[in-house]
Every structure is written in structure tokens, then in C-alpha cells.
Amino acid sequence: MTVETFHARQALLAEGWAEDTRISVQDGIITGIESGVAPAEGDQRVDHLLPAMSNHHSHAFQRAMSGLAETRGSGTDTFWTWRDVMYRFALAMDPDQMEAVATQLYMEMLEAGFVQVGEFHYLHHDRDGRPYAEIGEMSERLVAAAEATGIGLTLLPSFYAHSTFGGLPPVEGQRRFICDPDGFARILERCRALAASRAGVNVGVAPHSLRAVTPAELEQVLAMADGAPVHMHVAEQIKEVDDCVAWSGLRPAEWLLQNAPLDDRWCFIHATHLTEAELEGLLAAGVHMGLCPITEGNLGDGISRSRAVFEQGGSFGIGTDSNVSISIPDELRQLEYSQRLTHHNRAVIARQGASTGRELYQGARAGGSAALGVSTDLGAGAPATFLAFDTAREPWLQRDRLMDRWIFGTALRPDGLWVRGRQVVRSGTHVERERIEPRFRATMTELMSVTGLI
Template sequence: MAESTQRLFLEHALLPGGWARNVAVEVEGGAIRSVTPDASPDGCERIPGIVLPGLPNLHSHTFQRGMAGLAETRGPSGDSFWTWRQVMYRFLAHLTPEDVESIAAFAMMEMLEGGFTSLAEFHYLHHDRDGRPYAEIGEMAGRIAAAAALTGMGLTLLPVFYANGGFGGVSPNEGQRRFVCDVESFGRLLESSRRAAATLDDAKVGIAPHSLRAVTPETLAEVLRLVPEGPVHIHVAEQTKEVEDCLAWSGRRPVAWLLDHAPVDRRWCLVHATHLDADEVRRFASTGAVAGLCPLTEANLGDGTFSGPAFLDAGGAFGVGSDSNVEIAAPGELKQLEYSQRLARRGRNLLAEREGESTGRSLYGRALTGGAQALGRRVGAIAPGCRADLVALDAAHPDLAGLSGDRILDAYVFVTGRAAIDRVVVGGRTLVERGRHRDRDAIATRYVRTMARIRS
């Protein structure tokens, strides 16, 4: 065998066809070459516990991890996403490239410890504090790639095109000056991002028009031509004000306008898509695009509740992300997604489609498939051709005692959460053991220094 070949032995694992025991997994160059259940452990590295495919995180702004908790003071009136955004603008005004790398590394480390093994970073903090591009226009993208290299996080980098401050080409405001590009400079930023990603193993670069507020129809079409292949992510219909403003501008709701005017298909991820009417639900689901749901952030911001059961009934695909990173936990996002549906519809087990189906299994399986599609990477399954991204739960955890099969996933999602995570493997490399990242102390120390300076 080649020197890069590994043999892993999984005592109990979730495979695409179901649960299996004594699984030998051959890994070469970080990717799974073969999977053999009921195998011998001879010559293998043993991965103890209950092994799941690592969950993809399809939407994050890592720098926002540093402002978690800073927007939880009530204002004079009408606190909302829009008042939260003003806090975010004030926070990012202080950040240097070194700060962005430090915060991103800490957030990625927490993601790995929390059960996410690959990340789509929706990256829009591009320029210096005065709005001028850095000498290397992709300086900040390079910092995101450096954080991924340090932590071992699998990365899909999504440089964001952001040109306007509102529907109809409104000029950006001062708080947005670090985001803004024209199409020509964005092309150079995209190329710089590709160079940064090329330093990583198995990274992917896509594109992210920020929102219909931040582009015009003309610039949206131009930037899409820059990336004829690969992931396309966009924020859409997150808040009711956004829907109202889009109606005032175009006479159409945001998702309806996007489906009418853009080539939305399976490579697209419509992030949030919180406020849909019945026709938008049906049309969106039929495109094969992924709904990028961020339930913990959407709850934190008071955005609203996604039309979950209707979207699934229409055949829609979804994945989950950590967005503002106010709390980072893969099972926590899935639990909040189901609980939001229960609160809105006063029912239970609403995202399990069939009688007798485990809700935890349904949520986890759909988020694996939708997340992998949104990242444009071969992840999300313990199967040949996929990256060897694994999350091993502690089989001795009290809340897992006596459980088997899908009941394990129900307990993981709804009871134990990230406390059950023992080991995390990315591309065949063990990055987390006993729930702690191998470089936690150094990454956390750097983060603490960064935040102490910024907050002072």
C-alpha cells in the first residue's frame, strides 16, 4: 500500500445503507477508498464509539463569533435584525487581518468540537477599516484559509459580492465600506481567493452574491458569469422587511424574483429563505437547490420560522449552518430546527415524514445530503469517494446507555448534544480527542488575547 493509505476500524457506524458493526475503512489521501462491514480489526487503527459521518456546516461568518453576546442589551425600541446589524458594523470596524484569522480559527475549532467537519464560509469582510482594498485584495480570504489549515477544517470558500446598500442599487452606507466591490475588483478578489484555497487539501471555491439588497439584476448576472461551475449561495427572504422592500422595488417577493430572474438549480443554496408563500415553497423545492437553514441564529435574531413540513412535502432539500456563531453545535442546530416547527405548528416530530421514522435520523440524514450538495464537496457519508470525515460519539455516555440504531441519533440530537462527542476525524486525521481539539490551548490563548484587546 502507498504510505498515505490508512485502515480505520469502526466498531459501530452509520453507513448510507444503515447501521453496521466492525467496519473497516480504507483511506487514501484523505478520501475513503473502501468500506467493509463485518471485517477484522487486524492492521487497523481503532475508532471507538458510535461513528457518524461528519456534518457539513453550510453557512457561517466566522468573524461574528467574536461579537457573540454583544447585542443582547435591549435598545430604546424595536430591537430586530436591523439593530443587531448596527452592533455588527461597530464590531467589525476594529478588526485587523490578524484578528480575523484568530477569531476564524477559534470558531472553526469549536465547529470541529461540535460535530461539524466541513464549512462553507460566506466571506464578506474584504477590505481595510477605511474601505480601501489591501495590497493583496484577497488578504482576508487568505486569513480564512490559514485558519482552516491551522484547525484542519474542510473548507468551501465563498467570496461575497456586495455592491449596494438596498434594493434598486441604493448606495452602500459607511458600515458596509469593508464589503463593497465592483464587478472588476471582485473578479480579482475571486482569483486571489482561489490562490488561497489552493494551499489547502481538497478545498473548494464558489461565489456568494450577498443578497438581492446588495446587488442589482445587472451585476448579479455579471458575477454569475465569473463562476460557471461550483456553489452559488445567497441570503434571501430572511426578514419580513426584506420581503416588503423587495415588493416595493419589484412587485415580487424575494424568492419569486430570484427564481424568475436567475438560473437557480442544484448548485445554489438559498440561505434562510424564512418567509415564503406557498407558490415559492413549491417552486423553490422543484429547482433542487438547497435551503440553507441556520436555526440558532434565526432564533437569536428573531427572523421567523422556515416552512419546514411544506418544503419537505414538496421534495425540498436542506442543510444547516451556524451563521453568526452565537452558539456552535451541529446537533443543536438540528434540535432548534425541529423545535421551531413544533412551536410554530403546535405539534411534534414534524420533520420526520413517515409514521415510525426517527426524527433525529431524518434531520441528520437530510442535513448530511443537503449540506454536502451546498458545499460542492464529496462529504457527508462513510462511502467510497467521500472524504474520511467522522464524528465518534462516546458509547459510554450515560444518555446513550442501552440505545441502538436510530435511537442513538434521537438522543444525540435532542438530549446529549455535543457533550457526547469524543473523537472527530477530518480527511483521515484525528483532530479532536475526548472532546478537545488537539491545538485548543494555543488557539484559545490567541483568541483571548485578540478579544481582550478589541473589547478594551
């Protein structure tokens, strides 16, 4: 039995900021919180302590192509031209390389302040498209990366069967993604077995999108969910919406509202192009809005209706998706600034008189964790998972001013981060960075050569 105590000069609890807070932890679980008490001998002392953030949407292998798809082509560049570069990396990566890239990525997420990641995983098979001898090989590598870094992991194996709406055959570049329902069931079974014996790992299901899944297949995948989170790409691009209308006469969110059992297990990733009626229906059903502002901006997808989500009390979170940038402030700042540019005013995602930085952070933290089916609260019975800031160099940054400076400035980074009671980031750096980073650099040299980008 391991018992520890932490003392925070300021702690952001569910009811707000509290001074001189002691948190008791036993075997990685918070057993008690007491405020207004002096530090005691043996306490681990921190300055400002925050509940930590979940990253609800990641494609780990895409970290390898960060910054490598920014050369303009001869025509108009869109998501669909970016996807061609993505396929080059998807078709090149072997399991060892996947593990090296994911380990580097998860380390960077922890240093940024993310403590749980939803891994929307569709790189299932070998490079020729045939299943590995161990069908869950790539899922195992993701779990190994999470264990090496300490991050919490929500495995979201993706069912992907078709190239576009109407059940059309997949294209050659998608060969590593493709499953039939029986094959997907075996991958899901392996993911659940991996999670069963590991703290901090849970499993959901991810029907990729309406363009990649037929209605009958969607029904089969949902039957496998067994109450777990359900994540799905929905209405990310205008072309996707137009193609869905051509196929069904309905927009993607409209089709799902009429044909799927939507509830608070569901997270709609992106949900960029929604009508007012669609958004109202989704929020009434309890669907979480899975926003990925940096990726949506990078791909030119469009601007979400986040202001309406906030004003209607909807649940939203942030995800790093393509992993072109790993930053909580960058995601939240992009989210807020896109709304300011749309609505021509400031402090959009905040109640009157409230700190925008704190409102953005608390909203995304709560929604992202709920979408992954985990808790990142600072409360008794929750995992001892939190991050700390030291304001010694800028003592005027207290409480909400710290939150606003972190989200809208550039100088602050978390100093320390604990996951289930284990400190994995110290003085802003992951404790295993010197071991993890050289493997990633060697892997990137290999991948750049194989993909012809070097």
C-alpha cells in the first residue's frame, strides 16, 4: 500500500479555487481532500494544482507526418489532397515504427498536460493489407506506448470498410484499415483483453464515418459496443455533407439523428457543419461534440458552432487528431479565436464576469473525459491525476489570471504532472524523454527514406 500527500497553495476544485489544499492518495487513488490547512512534513508541495485534461481524439501514426504536408500542389489543396500524404505514411509504417511514433507522441501529450488519450485507431493490418498473425498487433503497440509513458489510454478501434457512401469498395490506399464485422469483433476482443489487466486503459468503438460504414454494418458495430463510448467522424468537410445528401437525401448528422440510437455514449468528432436543428437534436440526445480546432484549421475543414454548444450547455472536448501540434493552449485558443472572428466579439466561450481561459479549460476537460468514459476530477475516489504550475517567476499570475495567461499567452507550461499518483513530468520534461526521443529520431529517418520524402 502506497500512501502520499500533496499540498497545493492553490487548487482548482469542482467548486472553484481553494487555498492550502491537502490531497491524500493511496495506491494512485484520491482518498481525501481538505482545504485551509497548512503544509505538513512529508507533503509534496506544489503551487497551483489543476485537474488534468483528456485528449478525446488522436491518430497516433500521423504524428510522423507533422509539418510534412504543407507544400502547395498545382491545384486547390484540401483535406482530400492532404489524405494522399497521410496514406503514404499509413502504408509505410511497421509495428516497431508505430510504437516508436506513438511513444514519442504520448510523451509530448503528457508534457503538454494531457493525461488521457482517445486513440481512434484504424491502422490495423500489415502493409499488404493482410491481418497480422496476432490480429491486435497494432493495438498492442499502442498499449505498449501508453505503458512506457504513463498516459491513460482509451482504445477506440475503428471499423472501416468502404471508400465512400453507399458501400463502395475501398481504394488501394485504405488496405490497412479495412475490416469486415467478424474481423473487427476479433480486434475489439483483443483490445478488451489488453485493457482488462491494465490500469488506465479502457475501450470504446469507433465506426469511422458514414462514408466508411454501411447502415447494416453500423448496426452490427453498435451491437458490439456493450455500453462503451462510441466515437464517429461526422460532418467534417462540406464534400462529406454533399456526398451524404446525394446518397441518402439527408445530411450526416440528420441521418444519424433519424437512424441511430444516439445518447451520451456518443461523441461526434469534428461536427463542423451542423444546422441549428441538428445541433439542438444532438445536444438534446446528450451527444458530446469532439472538436479538434488545430486539425480543422490545418485541413481547412471549417469553423464549428462552438458558441452555440456552450450557450446551450452542451458537452465539448478537444482532440489533437492529426497531431500536427500537441498543445492544450493552442487548441483552446484556436477554438476561441475562430468564434471571435465569426461573431466579431471577444470572450465568446465564457459566462459574464468569468475567466475565458478557465471556462474553456474546465468545459473541455469535463466534456473530453465524459466522452472517453473516464474521470479526471479532483475528488475522492478519482485517480490521482493532475498537473501543477509554479508561479514563482511571475507571482502576479494567480488563479484565473494564470489560466488566462496559459491559454492566451506563450510563456507558461505545466511544471509537473501526475497520472494515478505517479509523477511522469518533472520541471516540464517527461522523466523518460532521454530514452524515448532517440528511438523516435531513428524511426523518422527510416520513414522519411521509405516514403521518399528525404
